[in-house]
Amino acid sequence: MDSDIEILSISPLLIGLALEDVRALLDISELRTYNTDERIVEEGTPSDCLFILKEGKVQVEKGDGAQMVALATFSLAGDFFGEMSLIDIMPRSAHVRACAPTTIWAFPKKELTGYFTQSPRAQMTIILNIARNLSLRLRASGTHIVELTHAVQGK
Numbered sequence: 001m002d003s004d005i006e007i008l009s010i011s012p013l014l015i016g017l018a019l020e021d022v023r024a025l026l027d028i029s030e031l032r033t034y035n036t037d038e039r040i041v042e043e044g045t046p047s048d049c050l051f052i053l054k055e056g057k058v059q060v061e062k063g064d065g066a067q068m069v070a071l072a073t074f075s076l077a078g079d080f081f082g083e084m085s086l087i088d089i090m091p092r093s094a095h096v097r098a099c100a101p102t103t104i105w106a107f108p109k110k111e112l113t114g115y116f117t118q119s120p121r122a123q124m125t126i127i128l129n130i131a132r133n134l135s136l137r138l139r140a141s142g143t144h145i146v147e148l149t150h151a152v153q154g155k
Helices: 001-010 019-028 107-118 120-154
Strands: 030-034 040-041 049-055 060-063 067-076 095-098 102-108
Touching: 001 019, 001 049, 019 102, 019 120, 049 107, 067 102, 102 107, 107 120
Parallel strands: none
Antiparallel strands: 030 102, 040 095, 049 102, 060 067, 060 095
């Protein structure tokens, strides 16, 4: 199996898809590379695609300049981010920055929408995978909020 297909097949975003669906999605993706500290996503810009990490490391950040706060870090091949672009029509909610030389697959919303028209089963699988991962991230955020609250209160 081709290494790109192998990485995409184990991505939490694409788990459960048939091999032909993974290949079709690879065909509509754009391979992009970024240098260390290069911005991949700017907060407030239109949500036009989602991303799967091929290699490297990215950090999701919120804030401005010295006030930047890290929200999440992704460094495993197959990790994904930018999925909210498929769920809502809001602008990007945070910055994403490469923390090392990074290669990602970008999946433009327009091409995904066209593919989903042809393969509603693949769309349903991806949406369910997004929901599962958002749930996990929300649970982790809740735990983190409790830890920070206890730290601030000195408990």
